[in-house]
Amino acid sequence: MSTSLLVQYAVIGLVVLASALIVFRKLAPTLTNRWLAAASIHFSRSGHAAWVRAFGQRLQPKQATGNCSDGCSTCGACGPKPPAAARTDAVPLEFRPRQ
Template identity: 85%
Template sequence: MSAGLLVQYVVVGLIVLASALIVFRKLAPKLTNRWLASSSIHFSRSGRAAWLRALGRRLQPKQATGDCSDGCSTCGACGPKPPAAARTGPTPLEFRPRR
């Protein structure tokens, strides 16, 4: 195996790993925040190297600030508003012509 092919495999592997991490963060945000918090605590312990403590600070998950721009959706105020008059019965089908 040549060195160029090995570098290509490493680069493609890193791209696939980064893509998988991004998708996993989108699909399971609470789980990944727990994992980031636990790894941040592990790396930030006293007695660790300075670069590991810096990595631990960088891995800390963002905390919800309480305003509507952080997207935490804990209060329910940021999401879509429910319709004013909710229908109680079955809704009729609406057929729309194609454009």
Template identity: 80%
Template sequence: MSTSFVVQYIVIALIVLASALYAFRKLAPALTNRWMASASIRFSQPGHAAWVRAFGRRLQPKQATGDCSDGCSTCSACGPKPPASAKGDAMPLEFRPRQR
């Protein structure tokens, strides 16, 4: 196997890994936030080198600010909107015959 094939397989593996991590983060945000927080705590301990502590600070997940754009889903206020008919803003359907 030549070197170009090895490099090609490594690049493909990195792309697949990045895609899987992105999808996992989108599908399970609470779980990945817990994992990122625990990794951040481990890397940020005082006994590590400065670059390791900086990496740990970078891994720290964003904190929920109580804003509806956080996606924290703690208050259930950001859930799906009720249909228009439930609000009383219902618009009646109008059926018209086909034009010939």
């Protein structure tokens, strides 16, 4: 296997891994916040090097601030809005067999 092909596979693998992490973070934010908090605690211990502790501090998930822009949904005001009143002029479709 040539070097350029190996580099190409490595780059594609990194792109796929990054996109999978982004999708997983969008679909399961609570789980990923728990995992980030656990990793942050592990890396922030006093026995590690300074750069490892700094990395652990950087991994720490953002905390909810209590305003409506953070999406914490603790008060219920930020959640999805109820659907609008159903239209009364809508007529359901009727499917009839061909003649």
